[in-house]
Amino acid sequence: MSRALASPSLAVQRGILGAVLLVACWEGAARGLHLPAYVLPAVSDILVGLWSKRAILVDAAGYTLLEALVGYGLGCLIGIGLAVAIALVPALRSAILPLATAINSVPVVGYSPLILLWFGIGVSSKIVMVAMAVSFTVLLSMLAGLDRVDRRAVDLMKSFGASRFGVLWRLRLPTALPLLLAGMRVSTVRSVIVAIVTEMLGAHGGLGWVIYQAVLQIDFVQVWAAIFVASAASLAFFGLIGFLERKILFWT
Amino acid sequence: MSSPAATSLSEGRATARSMAIPDSLRKLIRLLLGLAIAAVIWEGAVLLFGIRPYYLPRLSTILMAMAATPRAYVDGFLRTLAETLIGFASGGAFGVLMGVVFFRVRALREMIFPIFVVSQTIPVIAFGALVVLWFGNTLLAKAIIAFYLTFFPVTVNTLLGLEAVDPKQVALMRSFGASSRQLLLRLQLPTALPQIFVALRLAASLSLVGAIVGEWFGDTTGLGVLLLQAMFTENVVAIWAALLAAALLGTGFYAAVAAVERRLVFWNAEQ
Amino acid sequence: MEAPQAHPKPEPLLELRAINKTFGAVAALSGLQASVAPGEFVTVVGPSGCGKSTLFNIVAGLEEPDAGGILRFEGNSCHASDLLGRVSFMPQRDLLFPWRNVVDNAILALEVEGMPREQARAKALKMLPEFGLAGFEKQYPNQLSGGMRQRVALMRTFLFERDLMLLDEPFGALDALTRAMMQRWLLDVWQKYRRTILFITHDVDEAIFLGDRVLVMTARPGSVKLEQIVDLPRPRRPEIVTSPEFVRLKRTLLDAIEEESMKSFQSSIAQEKMP
């Protein structure tokens, strides 16, 4: 990490190099092999398409990001809350964990008919779906982090008369932070995806809706343009949490 | 091992040894009992509160629907299980491999990791046609989607675990003249193992998601097919039946991964 | 200053009787018997692996002894876990938290007690020079030397003011002078606040120099082999170590320890021969 901070510009340069190489291969393949748009459109065509549809895409991205962010926040709260509850009341573990696993082992999209039914086709169903997907990842990561604690350090805290909560707050939480934040970082991307996927099954707007429409109109340039926007948004989100992670975990 | 186990450890171990079989049996009984209670609550709640079957059908109705066409569920279960396993194994292996590669070759990491992140932002279902185009309606296609969903969390956690290794322990190994391969196998991977397993447990669920979603691209058997079928015929009982089958598969697989984890990561957390 | 009463008073602060503790197949303590009077300074020596740290874990409330033993604190029979929060305990390994700097590690116990952080920090900052840690308050544990880590752990324990202190080899990683200064400091605290101290060390000189009484433990399974009262006058000057009484005490204790150490090596050799 310290190394990364030492040469951020180099890291960025390499990242850009990687992206440029990828784009060059892509463009080369699409143009060189004369791939039709319904197989793989050229990046340049996608970018042109993106620019011409920018108004729609920006709108849609805002819509999707709103769902993703709210769902993400909610999911993190639920995940952390459940993990903390389990840490404070160990008896809850055998009640919550199998249930959470069972719920999570069904693809979120599997619930979509039920969730769409219960929460409607609007924003709230997407938020619920995102929150479900995020909360499990966060719960698992957080629990693993909480369990990673050195038993003797817990003993020490107990000898100071620390309550379960005291041990949790001063010892287990800091120990869990690296894993929790890694889980939260991975979840950023998932939250955007789940929002998009749910939108594809029924929505008033958003990138998923745009993609769905475009697929059916056989407009693959627009599909890719929307994907580009989604990627950019996810990346920014991922980067933000990664940045916070580095700020918070100064001791690692 | 968590902290409260400390004092009970010795006693627990002694009793466990003296009656090992009853202990595992007791666990099984407790599990079955838990399931039975949940089933009764479900059935009772629906009857008692008169929940519309459209929202939540009775469990017995669902089970009867499954019993009416058992082959569909058994075949679907096995097919999806196979896809999940292949996707999980390959995704897990590739994830760890990439974690190690990124850990060792920083330049590669800085170049490719962002692309991995980007790849994860692509919703596969937008590309159903491409998946069928490239991989056909084969088992492989589903396994690849499962793979695609699983490898990334494994890579992230592997990387994280490898980076969390105590530099003093690394220094010790290097003072023994350890090659970087030995460093990896003897110190870094074992240290990262708990973290890797967190991701693998997550991947157990994600690979099932991948398999099921993969079956939505024009397949004929699998839990995903049953789910889709039920979803679009608005057959709520069948939706729940497919959900239950998927939950059974997912929970079982998750439990298996967790059991392997308990075997492999046996040591107490220590700094 | 008068030497404190070394003989157990009618009502000891801590009383242990017939304490056993086994870990799986390993018997760590067996039939251990001891009592500590209020205000007493008791040092504990014994062969490595004989169960000293295990004893401390029990008295700190962290491990329950096997059923059948009797544990009394302030006259009341109790479970080990009842002692949690009533004893200030310094474990053998420092267990500093890597995300807390020196000061914040030191005030951990105070924070747990509920003291406002700033007040606790101010209190700790004042003590840093005495522990040779001035100027290091902002450092993190991975930036400290072994001895410095130990001093931070020690400070954390001192700030947790309880009647009974358990110190497990607190000066193990310190050089002679730092150790001497810390010893002096510890005696000050002990006398000023009349705390009761149980102190594990491998240094027999230290055990005699500090203690009212030295407990020598047997080889594993540990019990008390010898209770040696140290009736040297206080305050004790460093020169005392060359006094004949001191040397005599040291001889007695060394003999006892060596006999036990020998046993633990023999027993392990015997064990090795017939596994």
Place this chain on the structure above:
Amino acid sequence: MEAPQAHPKPEPLLELRAINKTFGAVAALSGLQASVAPGEFVTVVGPSGCGKSTLFNIVAGLEEPDAGGILRFEGNSCHASDLLGRVSFMPQRDLLFPWRNVVDNAILALEVEGMPREQARAKALKMLPEFGLAGFEKQYPNQLSGGMRQRVALMRTFLFERDLMLLDEPFGALDALTRAMMQRWLLDVWQKYRRTILFITHDVDEAIFLGDRVLVMTARPGSVKLEQIVDLPRPRRPEIVTSPEFVRLKRTLLDAIEEESMKSFQSSIAQEKMP
């Protein structure tokens, strides 16, 4: 047996000149100068936090000194990193791997060298009784006492047979007899295999008893304050500690260390007064 040459020979095994090492704002070593002859047993003492472990880290090849210093090994000028794998090093903290049991922790270095695991295990199992660890081969580190952990770390180092051994407070957590046995054992190994040993300790008796030469380090930033040749005959009997030469040496060394320790406390007090 003849006492080894204490004066540096024409070609020392290890030579350090003008070694500096700073960590951010903290200067750990400054202008350190030392040389070690092949087969020599050199002990190092000094105030806590003066840079002893830092010095060892450099000689073990784990940290590069600041630019400008000179480091020579077997007559060749080299980088610290060139020493990796050529020096057997025992760090101050035991650093046992929690997922390896006693035997497997002990054979770590052998495994790294490429010895088949079974062969390495057999070799280690034979040594367990000598380290008082017989019967504990299957235990995991969290089931060991502090002293036992240290002995496992020590064993791991001994099994890594190199000409130069660096031992950072190897006997810190051992009781008197175990320590004496380990000392005897170490001297045996040293004489039999003519290894060169650098040995950090806080116990001045130990430093004199073991060493051909004692290096006393200054307070931080560390350098060598005093090189005291110990010309006591070998083999040395335990009784030697009461001999007048021994006591004289001890006095000299203690004075030197205390002067430095005092400095480090004063400097930290000074620091504290004007931040």
Place this chain on the structure above:
Amino acid sequence: AELQKASLRLKWLPQAQFAGFYVAAAKGYYKTEGIDLTINPGGPNLLTENLVATGADTFGLSGGTDSVFAARDKGLPIVCIGVSHQITPFIFVTRKDGPVKTIQDFKGKTVTTWFTGANHVLNGMLAKEGIKPDELKIQPQQVSVTPFVDGNVDVVTATYYNEFYTIQSRMPKDSLKTFVAEDYGITFPRDTLIVAEATAKEKPELVKAFLRASLKGWKDAFSDPKGAVDTVMAAAPTLDRAQQEFMLTEVKRLMTAGAAAKNGMFWIDADAVKTAHDFFLKYGVISKPVDLAAAYDASFIQSIPAADRLP
């Protein structure tokens, strides 16, 4: 002779809507014609036109005339070789006792529809009545018809053979009112059989053989609906039999209506196609005129004796 490998990509999951193909396969009609046919189901986000154009599948039962136009408009090299549903399968459903009595009443109401083709039907009907789409609240329709059943939506889109059945089964008898495209002079034939241009050009015999076998399958399906549903349910056992039987009846009606009554199944009604095309062009659904002769090749279906085509 060697069997020739080929695949048929359906527009949706196995159900009685596709019974004829399953019956033909089960009875070995494709084999008799020298084809080793795999039937691949469709699904959400799978576009039959795309899979056929790229060669992933040989034949496709695709969305309908509208999606064939769109595909040709985007340059996908596919040809329609037959049209299954001769009349519009979509209807718009409202409550009899609700506020919507005529299509004029759609104004200001909540209407849900699929944006996969049904929306064009709706727009066409509205246009004929001089209603602008922004005068009503058109919302995307989700999988479920529950919002309509629950009264949260005024008008819902349905297929005769599927959603309409679901709605009827969940609401009182005769409580529904429907709006039918044909009543407003609009017909969007749907469920088109397509092949890649290359297949049409290079393997005309294969295409004909496929049509012959499929027609036989369909005729069998209509003459023995119970047996046909059995065959379909062998492929998808969890389906609801009653619904499938209903579906087959409705599909039969759609497939044999209009020009098919006279010319037989899979007939390409050039007039209906042209009307639909002109409509799409007018409303900008396609960017430029599509060469209808190239997009719709009736020669294959016409080469089959009329007796074999008539149900």
